[in-house]
Amino acid sequence: MTRFAITGTDIFDGVRTRRNAALIVADGRIEEVREAVDLDPDLPVERLNGGTLAPGFVDIQVNGGGGVLLNDHPDVDGVRAICEAHAAFGTTSLLPTVITDREEVTFAAIDAVKTALARHVTGCGGIHVEGPFIALKRKGAHDAACVRTMTDEDVAKLCAVDLRPFLITVATESVKPEQIATLTRAGILVSIGHCDGSYEDVSAAIRAGARCVTHLFNAMSQLGHRTPGVVGAALDSADVWASIIADGHHVHPAMVDLALRAKKGENRMIAISDAMPTVGSAGDVFELGGRRATRQSGRLTLDDGTLAGCDISLHDAVRYLAGPVRLPLEEALRMATANPARFLDRETERGFLRSGAAADFVWLRDDLSLGRVWMNGRERRDEKSERLGQVARP
Structure with missing residues (x-):
């Protein structure tokens, strides 16, 4: 049995911050978080220098990373490359995301993720299919030629997919309530x-x-005093979760703060990266559905100025939420750990540091820079430990 303890740091367990505590890991699983006194004298103990130990980040929307876009590489190698790129920044579980495309691309991505899960590709936690059943008016950077209405045949094909978690983003214009049901x-x-x-x-x-x-506020009908739109419905429902992009480009920090205070339902907001291939890559240009997307000062746009996803990791989002948005660190971390794990119904396995969960965790220094990453109880080491693209600071 491989068993060790970590002390000398605050420990956010997904619910609250524990001080003067020790995290005990045994054979790739969390054994317990307990007071850092009277530990077994034979137990190897590593003492960190301040900062915060937290669950590994859980990202439910990752289009790409490490120079790879899932749509262009809908295979196991593509999934693995994306997971490895984001693991370097503390994301220990993610949903590779395939955006609006031809049906064969969508199902190739689904098959790739299913195979990746079967092969235990580290960091792969399911799939997110974003489109093609969306509104043409709110397509954003999605390919208009592939946008369409969901048919009953589509419903049958999707329901037949043997893969969970399976998240799909749709628009009310293209999908009926009975199809959603x-x-x-x-x-x-x-x-x-x-x-x-x-x-x-x-x-x-x-x-x-x-x-x-x-991605609350982005690519949807906005909050109006007579027409509350998608934003109003999301904030007004205690039963629904809302993901949000915290990168300094997609949503003003004041609006992020207002949404958090207005949202009905306790802890129902989820931070996402909506990351593109530039994360973990030195390349500043990539193709998105045959169109050029360019990174400049941390902002990704098509040639017509349309935002084309994000150049951040979930670690960047946490720093942004705790920085410009001025959230308490616990709340910022919860949005990137416990909340997405609960949404995916994976809270016994991810997003928390508690008995039986996977020993996936990160150490943030006092300045919130990323110190170290552990996956399945083993420290991850990567020479590319520094961000290649920087989150914008308003």
């Missing part, structure tokens, strides 16, 4: 996004079983 009964997590629907439309989708809203 069928998908959710099959165990598929449905999120509303890239949607111009009304408050009433989205509320009906939530009643049908939709459990989330994808």
